[in-house]
Amino acid sequence: MKPLNIGLIGYGFMGRTHTNGYKRVNDFFPELKHRPILKAVCGRNEEKVKEFADQWQYESTESDWRDLIARDDIDAVDICTPNNSHAEIAIAAAKAGKMILCEKPLALNPAEGEKMVEAIEKAGVANTVWYNYRRVPAVTMAKQLIDEGRLGRVFHYRANFLQDWTINEDLPQGGAALWRLDAAAAGSGVTGDLLAHCIDTAIWLNGSIKDVTAMTETFVKERMHNETGKKEPVTIDDACAFLCHFQNGSLGLFESTRYARGHKALYTFEINGENASIRWDLHDLHRLEYFDHNDEGKLRGWRSIHISDHDGSQPYMDKWWVPGLNIGYEHTFVHQVADFIKSIETGETMRPSFRDALETQRVCDAVLKSAASHTWKNV
Numbered sequence: 001m002k003p004l005n006i007g008l009i010g011y012g013f014m015g016r017t018h019t020n021g022y023k024r025v026n027d028f029f030p031e032l033k034h035r036p037i038l039k040a041v042c043g044r045n046e047e048k049v050k051e052f053a054d055q056w057q058y059e060s061t062e063s064d065w066r067d068l069i070a071r072d073d074i075d076a077v078d079i080c081t082p083n084n085s086h087a088e089i090a091i092a093a094a095k096a097g098k099m100i101l102c103e104k105p106l107a108l109n110p111a112e113g114e115k116m117v118e119a120i121e122k123a124g125v126a127n128t129v130w131y132n133y134r135r136v137p138a139v140t141m142a143k144q145l146i147d148e149g150r151l152g153r154v155f156h157y158r159a160n161f162l163q164d165w166t167i168n169e170d171l172p173q174g175g176a177a178l179w180r181l182d183a184a185a186a187g188s189g190v191t192g193d194l195l196a197h198c199i200d201t202a203i204w205l206n207g208s209i210k211d212v213t214a215m216t217e218t219f220v221k222e223r224m225h226n227e228t229g230k231k232e233p234v235t236i237d238d239a240c241a242f243l244c245h246f247q248n249g250s251l252g253l254f255e256s257t258r259y260a261r262g263h264k265a266l267y268t269f270e271i272n273g274e275n276a277s278i279r280w281d282l283h284d285l286h287r288l289e290y291f292d293h294n295d296e297g298k299l300r301g302w303r304s305i306h307i308s309d310h311d312g313s314q315p316y317m318d319k320w321w322v323p324g325l326n327i328g329y330e331h332t333f334v335h336q337v338a339d340f341i342k343s344i345e346t347g348e349t350m351r352p353s354f355r356d357a358l359e360t361q362r363v364c365d366a367v368l369k370s371a372a373s374h375t376w377k378n379v
């Protein structure tokens with residue numbers, strides 16, 4: 001076993017999911033020849049970062065990411081900080097020759113994303129962006145069915161990502177945990193935070209997006225800002241919907257909001273082709289619903305396929321328990337770590353790469369520009 005020394009920057013929600021991935025990957029993917037070593041974790045709050053290091057068994061801590069990147073004993077830098085720090089950290093890490101795993105969205109905007117792609121490609125370092133929903137087994141299987149040509153010509157792609165956690169107008173913006181409500185830290189609201197996932201999956205499953213027309217809304221116009229202590233204008237999009245044309249001629253319909261009362265994290269998509277349709281729902285993540293028009297007439301109907309076989313035909317499942325038993329959200333991160341390590345070992349390009357994530361960033365940018373100008377925008 002060769003060590004793969006990890007330097008984690010940011011120890012919040014994603015810091016935990018990724019660390020869980022590093023800790024479990026070798027137990028479930030024994031064929032890997034590298035073992036992630038939890039070398040160092042970094043955060044600005046020294047006390048909290050030490051607590052995290054103790055709980056999750058990191059060997060050391062840093063309070064400035066520059067010091068972490070400067071260390072010779074770090075092979076891969078994992079960026080789990082708010083969006084406004086991704087570019088600076090990733091570019092510095094690339095210059096230091098580190099492999100980089102960066103959280104989504106890649107950057108605040110395409111201009112930053114382009115500089116990041118240039119830096120990692122110039123340095124020739126292994127890289128990936130954590131669009132983890134690609135690695136839900138049912139979503140990976142959707143990709144396999146599409147690549148096998150089962151859908152035929154695709155007519156429609158629709159996706160939703162719905163939440164309800166910002167409805168309360170007393171919720172402040174900015175600072176720890178609430179940086180998502182501040183465009184300076186997040187870049188945008190639901191477009192970069194949630195629709196970016198839907199766009200990444202859509203491009204992966206259905207190809208590039210050509211043009212978009214969008215609308216956004218900010219329902220609560222002012223919120224107390226945790227940093228200034230005053231009511232400040234809210235600069236993010238609370239909700240966004242857009243229509244698009246894909247390069248393959250199909251039509252897309254996307255919606256995301258944090259104002260859908262009752263929905264905590266409902267990501268769904270449906271694809272309609274001439275021969276078959278597919279749909280998936282994060283809240284029932286093991287099921288892939290599939291309609292095949294080639295089925296015998298009297299039996300034709302939507303099948304609900306429980307992805308859990310161990311014969312190798314259903315992705316990732318043979319790595320886990322016994323046929324029929326479920327895995328969940330956290331396993332998508334274990335899968336991404338496993339695939340990243342495999343890519344280092346085989347030399348194959350890991351997807352999604354920074355370049356893939358830049359394409360998603362460009363779609364997000366066109367969506368926001370279209371909403372602001374009330375016009376169609378090319379991507």
Ligand SMILES: NC(=O)C1=CN([C@@H]2O[C@H](COP(=O)(O)OP(=O)(O)OC[C@H]3O[C@@H](n4cnc5c(N)ncnc54)[C@H](OP(=O)(O)O)[C@@H]3O)[C@@H](O)[C@H]2O)C=CC1
Nearest residue numbers: 010011012013014043044045080081083103104105130177
């Ligand atoms: N793939 C997915 O499904 C998901 C992706 N994300 C993405 O992950 C990223 C992080 O989100 P999340 O984990 O929810 O955020 P959290 O707010 O939970 O955690 C952010 C962490 O970053 C640290 N941090 C902030 N600024 C710096 C800095 N300058 N230097 C070092 N550490 C810093 C904070 O610690 P401290 O304050 O001590 O510095 C904190 O530990 C975002 O880009 C987000 O979009 C988030 C959720 C799901």
Ligand SMILES: O=C1CO[C@H](CO)[C@@H](O)[C@@H]1O
Nearest residue numbers: 104163180193194197265
């Ligand atoms: O997938 C996700 C679920 O929701 C989070 C916000 O609440 C997002 O940041 C994240 O990317």
